[in-house]
Amino acid sequence: MTIVVVGIAALPISITLAKQVQSVFVSQDMTMATNLARFDLEQMNNIAYASIVSATINNYQTYPYTLTRTVSFVNGTALTAESTVKVTVQVTKSGSAAELVKLVTYISKNVRYAF
Amino acid sequence: MIFPVVLRFIYKNTRQMIKKRKGLALIAAIMLIVFVSIAVLGLSVFIVRWFSQLNANQINSKCLYLAQAGIHDAIYKVRSTYLNPSTTYGSYTTGLTTVDTNATYRRGGTAADFLMVNTAGASWNSSTYILSGINVQKAISSATPVVTIASVNICWTKSSATARNINRVTIGGTTWTYTIASATCPGNIIDGTDVVLSTSFVPLTIRWANSITLTNVTVQFNMTDGSTKTAVLWPASNNCFFTIKSTGKVSGSNIYRTIQANYNLMPTTYATTSRIDDIDEINTEITSP
Numbered sequence: 001m002t003i004v005v006v007g008i009a010a011l012p013i014s015i016t017l018a019k020q021v022q023s024v025f026v027s028q029d030m031t032m033a034t035n036l037a038r039f040d041l042e043q044m045n046n047i048a049y050a051s052i053v054s055a056t057i058n059n060y061q062t063y064p065y066t067l068t069r070t071v072s073f074v075n076g077t078a079l080t081a082e083s084t085v086k087v088t089v090q091v092t093k094s095g096s097a098a099e100l101v102k103l104v105t106y107i108s109k110n111v112r113y114a115f
Numbered sequence: 116m117i118f119p120v121v122l123r124f125i126y127k128n129t130r131q132m133i134k135k136r137k138g139l140a141l142i143a144a145i146m147l148i149v150f151v152s153i154a155v156l157g158l159s160v161f162i163v164r165w166f167s168q169l170n171a172n173q174i175n176s177k178c179l180y181l182a183q184a185g186i187h188d189a190i191y192k193v194r195s196t197y198l199n200p201s202t203t204y205g206s207y208t209t210g211l212t213t214v215d216t217n218a219t220y221r222r223g224g225t226a227a228d229f230l231m232v233n234t235a236g237a238s239w240n241s242s243t244y245i246l247s248g249i250n251v252q253k254a255i256s257s258a259t260p261v262v263t264i265a266s267v268n269i270c271w272t273k274s275s276a277t278a279r280n281i282n283r284v285t286i287g288g289t290t291w292t293y294t295i296a297s298a299t300c301p302g303n304i305i306d307g308t309d310v311v312l313s314t315s316f317v318p319l320t321i322r323w324a325n326s327i328t329l330t331n332v333t334v335q336f337n338m339t340d341g342s343t344k345t346a347v348l349w350p351a352s353n354n355c356f357f358t359i360k361s362t363g364k365v366s367g368s369n370i371y372r373t374i375q376a377n378y379n380l381m382p383t384t385y386a387t388t389s390r391i392d393d394i395d396e397i398n399t400e401i402t403s404p
Contacts, residue, residue: 002141009148016155023162027169034173041180075191082195084188088215103177104215106184108191112390114379 029065033091033100036060040067040089041103049109052085064094074106084108171370177218178363178372179396185212185220185361186376186394193254193378197385202315204231204355204380206256210404217366223401225342226262228358229254232336232344233316235382237351244279244323246332249348251286252316254357259404260340264310268335269295269321270302271349279327286310287317294324301335301345309339321348355380356392362401371400 039061044052052071060067068090076083090102129142193205211221236248253262269281284291284305291307321332332349346354356379364371377393 001138002144005141006144006148009152013148013151013155016159020155020158020162023166027165030169030173034176038176045183075188076195082191084191086184086214101173102215103180104184104218105180106187106214108187108194110194110389111187111190112388113394114390114392 029093029100032063033065033093036063036065036067037089037091037101037103040069041087041105044069044087044107049085049107052087052107058094060091065100066092066094068092075108082109174365174368174370175372177365178370179374181214181218181220181363181365182361182372182374183363184214185222185363186359186374186391188212188220189222189359189361190376190378190391193380194389196256197380204233204250204252204254204316204382206254206314207359209255209257209259218363219366220361220363221401222359222361223260223403224358224360226260226338226340227336227342227344228360229260229262230264230312230336230338230344231316231355231357231380232319232334232346232348233355233380233382234346234348234351235353235355237349243326243328245320246322246329246349247318247320248351249319250316251312251319251336252314253312254314256314257404262312263339264312264336265339266304266306266337268301268304268337270300270333271297271329272331273297274328274330277325277327279323279325281305281321282324283320283322285318285320285322300333302333304337319348353381353383355382360397360399360401373397373399373401 054069054071056066056068058066070088071085074084074086084106086104086106088102088104091100092098093100189207192207195205196203197205207222209222211219213219231252231254233250237246238248239246255262264286267284269284278297280294280296282292282294284293287310289308289310291305293305293307295303295305329349331347333345333347335343335345337343356377359376359378360373362371362373373396375395375397376391379390379392381388381390
């Protein structure tokens with residue numbers, strides 16, 4: 001009787017515990033992915049406009065994540081005096097297709113700061 | 116209702132079992148299961164909250180970069196229309212823009228935010244009683260919000276001993292004839308017919324009653340929506356600034372991030388020096404237009 005009761009109760013508890021352990025790893029991935037995506041966008045904000053280009057980087061910053069940066073013109077072109085690019089950064093776990101985070105912004109040419 | 120009955124039942128049966136010394140292992144197992152279940156439940160609640168916090172952090176980051184998109188797009192729009200045609204300093208649009216699936220920014224602000232005051236060409240007439248060469252326009256091409264000057268306060272500092280009054284202020288085709296004496300800033304108010312601004316700049320001139328030598332003239336523009344903007348008209352400075360406000364949002368979430376940027380066109384050296392003078396995050400959501 002005891003074995004039956006323990007067996008019935010242990011099954012859902014074990015499944016829940018397994019999911020919880022799994023979620024700890026997923027949350028770690030989400031945090032890392034968000035930080036890596038932010039790091040890349042901040043780099044794009046601080047480099048020469050002409051250097052903002054599309055790229056796919058495996059093991060980004062030596063971490064086991066793949067960063068895909070997509071750059072496209074939303075205003076003007078590469079040849080016009082003024083232009084704006086849309087920068088989309090997606091991060092996945094290396095070897096996985098599941099997207100962990102996606103950040104999007106616009107960066108315009110000739111944006112200067114007084115500081 | 117049922118809970119006390121169940122507890123009574125467990126208590127009664129447990130006592131009987133203890134007396135009979137039978138099924139002790141089962142009781143211990145059930146107690147263990149109850150304790151473990153409570154612990155697992157608590158952990159589950161903690162993990163759910165943890166995930167919702169992680170999700171909120173991710174949306175926060177997304178919103179900030181969406182708000183940045185609104186600022187950069189506005190700067191592109193102003194720069195690409197600057198002096199094209201030669202009657203405007205350029206303009207941008209207000210309202211909602213979709214950047215990506217479920218990702219938007221909205222630009223807006225007060226009338227004072229959209230007021231451009233170009234003081235780069237400020238100068239006095241030969242008799243030094245008319246200050247002109249200042250132009251004003253609105254920074255947005257959208258119909259709303261309307262950018263209207265209701266009145267101005269003017270204060271000035273004279274370097275000569277002679278005191279003079281202002282007797283006329285002209286903005287575009289509207290002249291306000293008013294006599295005001297010098298006063299501590301923001302100075303006395305000059306009110307007249309409201310001046311509705313467009314994306315074409317119009318001249319602003321101030322006339323004193325007689326010749327005067329001034330070291331400083333400051334104007335506070337009072338807009339019809341109650342917002343104000345202060346600009347130093349004299350001495351002339353290479354300034355023509357306005358404010359861009361942009362809120363980034365992700366559909367399905369009430370999280371927002373708003374960035375406010377003060378952009379200075381610096382008209383005389385525009386191509387190489389126009390810049391963001393100040394940029395901050397503000398805790399105000401742009402909800403219209």
